[in-house]
Amino acid sequence: MTISTLTPPRPRTRPPPRGCGRCSRKVLAxxxxxxxxxxxxxRPAAGTVDADILDQWKAVSEKDGLLPCLDYTTQTFHDTLTAAVQELTAGQxxxxxxGAQLQSDYASFQQSS
Incomplete structure (x- = not known):
């Protein structure tokens, strides 16, 4: 998967979480x-964005590369990430x-530490 193949996310409506964790996971999926x-x-349909996301999640997870939340990466990462995703979704x-904005935020943080 390359990031350039992603399309803007489709609007989603989520029901309120209910029941056990296993049930909630099924509802989310x-x-x-x-x-x-x-x-x-x-198993999302092959060739879909959902399948690509799951494949990449598995690859990162197998290498212990998951963070509890992306916005923990740096002190300003949440702001950088949310603004960049909004601009990406808007086609701007x-x-x-x-990716460059996120890497720049991370590099600046690493240099200041």
Whole structure:
């Protein structure tokens, strides 16, 4: 998967969480969201963005590369990330530029530490 193949996310409506974690994971997956711990039988249609996201999540997870939340990366990362995703979704920012902004935020933080 390359970031440039992503399309803007489709609008989603989420029902309120109910029941057990396993049930909630199924509800999230049924509405196009990736649960934090996907069900073993969760298989999005091949060639979809959902399938690409799951594949990449598995690859990162297998290498212990997951963070509890992306906005923990730096002190300003939440602001950088949310603004960049909004610009990407609005077509005002390319996927490559989004990646560059996030990397720049991280590099600045590393240099200041």
């Amino acid at each position: 049924a509405h196009g969201d990736l649960p934090a711990l996907p069900q073993a039988d969760y 920012l390319s996927p490559q530029a989004l």
